[in-house]
Amino acid sequence: MLDGGNDERVYRLSTSQRAMVAARAREIYDRDAKDRQKAAGGDRKSAAAKSVQANLPEPIREQARDQAGKALGVSGKTVDHATTVLEKGSRSHRGDV
Numbered sequence: 001m002l003d004g005g006n007d008e009r010v011y012r013l014s015t016s017q018r019a020m021v022a023a024r025a026r027e028i029y030d031r032d033a034k035d036r037q038k039a040a041g042g043d044r045k046s047a048a049a050k051s052v053q054a055n056l057p058e059p060i061r062e063q064a065r066d067q068a069g070k071a072l073g074v075s076g077k078t079v080d081h082a083t084t085v086l087e088k089g090s091r092s093h094r095g096d097v
Contacts, residue, residue: 015074016082022072023082029064 013021065083066076 015078018072019069019074019078019082020086022068022074022079023086025071026064026068026079026083029067033064 062070063076065079069076069079
């Protein structure tokens with residue numbers, strides 16, 4: 001994973017460049033989130049998930065977009081916009097940022 005953006009080289013990039021890097025890194029965070037979800041019983045519809053559960057407060061979890069954004073010093077919403085450009089933008093749009 002990225003180390004929280006403490007590397008000075010990361011901050012030499014423009015905001016849009018950092019957002020594009022975060023959007024690409026988001027795939028890693030999404031995959032990790034899916035693994036955590038499976039380890040915790042999936043979608044809570046399975047019999048194992050409905051069995052005895054401890055009455056503990058849910059841990060505060062950030063969305064994958066927010067984690068990727070934090071690692072690169074941009075907001076989660078900016079990562080969403082960059083992800084949209086990667087998914088739906090033309091090659092020229094992706095090359096502009």
